[in-house]
Amino acid sequence: MSWTDERVETLKRMWAEGQSASQIAKELGGVTRNAVIGKVHRLGLSNRNEDGTEMPAAPAPEAKPAPQPAAAAAPAPQPKPAPEPAPKPAPAAAAPQAQPAQPPQPVNFNRRPIVPAGQPLPPQPSANEISPEALASVREVEKRARKLTLMELTERTCKWPIGDPATDKFWFCGLPSTAGKPYCEAHVGVAFQPMSSRRDRRR
DNA sequence: CCCTGATTCGC
């Protein structure tokens, strides 16, 4: 395979979109990610940084969840879910149809969940506010989601559901997930909210 | 271990 204008064009486009070298290589076919990276450098479009443009436009959405919820006294119940953590969006590649009539946004941190009693619910990422940053990051990420189907999910792809399961406008994020976790960086940010910092007297 | 991009250097 050679770098035809067309292939280079695809490379540029995808790279600009923030696709990883491996994904681009896979798309082009006949080349390895090394080839892609090498070409990217030769084209001089590796680090397009100078005009102060943000660099975190790449697939590295360093989502900054909400690390400072003044958990002073409380030992920040950093969600250390064992095998299968099932936060709010209960996507789980096994049962994607938990809440049928759910609108596009899987992040339905609304309605206080029907909690049994005044249980000191754990890390429950329920009715709290996701940091604007994390939310923005999520929106960004979801635009470039790989839109995988249930069967395409692997142990290391983000399993965050996007869209309405009742329609064909539904898919899974699919971006590389964080080691061990079921979601990508951005989605982990909204999925595992430590605790509410919101005096939910909301009503 | 999985994955990223960055660099080197023989071809």
Place this chain on the structure above:
DNA sequence: GCGAATCAGG
């Protein structure tokens, strides 16, 4: 110019 091997990092 090309890209495998290697490096450095998450």
